[in-house]
Amino acid sequence: MSVIRRDITTQDWVLIAPHRGDRPHDHALVRDAHPVAAHDPSCPFCPGNEALTPPEVFRIPEDSNGWAVRVVPNKFGVLTPEGPLQDREDGSLFREMTGVGVHEVIVETPLHNGGLGVMAAAEIELVLRTYQARYQVLRADPRVACILIFKNNGERAGTSLVHPHSQLVALPVVPMQLRQKVAVAKQYFDDQGRCLYCDLVQAEVEAGVRLVWISEPFVVFHPFASHAPFETWIAPTQHQPSFGHASREELATLARVLKKTLQALADALGAPDFNLILHMAPIADETRPYYLWHLQIIPRVTTIAGFELGSGMAISTMRPEETAAIMRDVMAHDNRGGQ
């Protein structure tokens, strides 16, 4: 029988309907299985084609002709950094403001066929440092209210280009979803005197059944109110609202944790398409006692359909207790080491 679980962070419900994965499908999942080369002469993110992108805003290493990680403005960005934020509030029901903000692409590696799952932990660390460096620069822009960093891996996850890359969007508004999560966390803090997310992480550690791995100062788990099969959270075990405050050492550990987690997901699911989302407090709340930054990985193994669009509620077809056990088993049989 299915169950309805409450997501304490959003106060919304999710449906966990395990037998639903058994239903018949007229459509087979077609996979683009041809091998990808290490270099694609027509790819705008491959070395040698730097002129095909808008002018670079950041690179590692800084003082070199070559690069390991590179950041460029998104040529087809959803927001543009020029001009003032103009709000046309005319008293009507139709409020509109100019699309001022920042939309950047973080090219994670020079290798066209690379990716966070196959890169060395030291290389992933450079990507995480880049996330942090860009966050620190952009958070200082007074027009920016919140920053979202994410990665679309694979076609079902919304990638338009194969070359491994993440994206950063700096918004002049706080999305309602984040505003509500912050309001919920703030209310909890007012009631309890503690951070809701820290309590949730602690409760998951104590429950144990949805725990994947603890590698201090991080914990990997499949949340009680999972939105999709194998949804995975990587969260700090100590309170830290903003990713901007993570230390160099923490980023190094996070790189190893992320690599091993992505490998386990690939082993369990066969290289699934996924979205990786770095959740952070809005800029105005980044030092408050009531939010915790975390990484969320959502494998795209089911399709978001009418029920989800019409209700905002998620349906997961596997219990997180079951998927976490699979992850623990896969990790126990992994002999590749942490590098």
Added chain:
Amino acid sequence: MSVIRRDITTQDWVLIAPHRGDRPHDHALVRDAHPVAAHDPSCPFCPGNEALTPPEVFRIPEDSNGWAVRVVPNKFGVLTPEGPLQDREDGSLFREMTGVGVHEVIVETPLHNGGLGVMAAAEIELVLRTYQARYQVLRADPRVACILIFKNNGERAGTSLVHPHSQLVALPVVPMQLRQKVAVAKQYFDDQGRCLYCDLVQAEVEAGVRLVWISEPFVVFHPFASHAPFETWIAPTQHQPSFGHASREELATLARVLKKTLQALADALGAPDFNLILHMAPIADETRPYYLWHLQIIPRVTTIAGFELGSGMAISTMRPEETAAIMRDVMAHDNRGGQ
């Protein structure tokens, strides 16, 4: 330049980024183009295979061996109608209740290759009457808090079976998204003494630029804060919170309006996959002065990716003013008539 628009019904923001549709794609959109037969001997929804589904709960016509529309419990339902609603609220952060509710499939036609876009208006009317009949029966169940009726048309919209069908889910909880929409509408009513949705429909009629068609007592438009290119609303021009109260005559008109709208979307976009969602007030609010039922059609021409999942905000790659003009143009050149 892109713009940020406020969705007055949810108080969230949407990004309208028209040039984003120009970006390059490594992945071509692959379409399953082989023709579909009128009857598939292995399809559980085709006539002759009635024994492959759980026992029928409704059919039109009632007293006949044949059927035009048929309703059966979803064999792989996300909720089950048996048993009490048990809530395990143990004071922890992990609240769970039994998955009690109803999940039904509305088989829209005996024809395997039919569909709302190609059926006669009189046949669509029977489907709409079926929606209403099931709504009326299920709303009386004290365990049901709200009812969602939707259709997933095509693989990208989440269909698992080709045979034309809609789905109904009766939930024991009100999704947060709907709860917030109702709260926003209630606040507006308290402030203004009018229904927010009726004011919005009236404002769209007066603005005209996003209007597709008026066929009293319905209006078809592309909303100011569209969540996707060609998102289409069909709404009553008079206040009516619940679809359960629509008259027989209104359903007949709605069938013609829906058929013509789906034809125009097919003409404009080349038979896009789409979700159709029938939005209704929660049962407890169905006679209140502050909500308006409406049909929302979302063509699935883009992929929901990390930005949307991470922020809850939508990105549309076309302005609704532009898409509405295309729809008006397509409709002006349609000589098929309304049947």
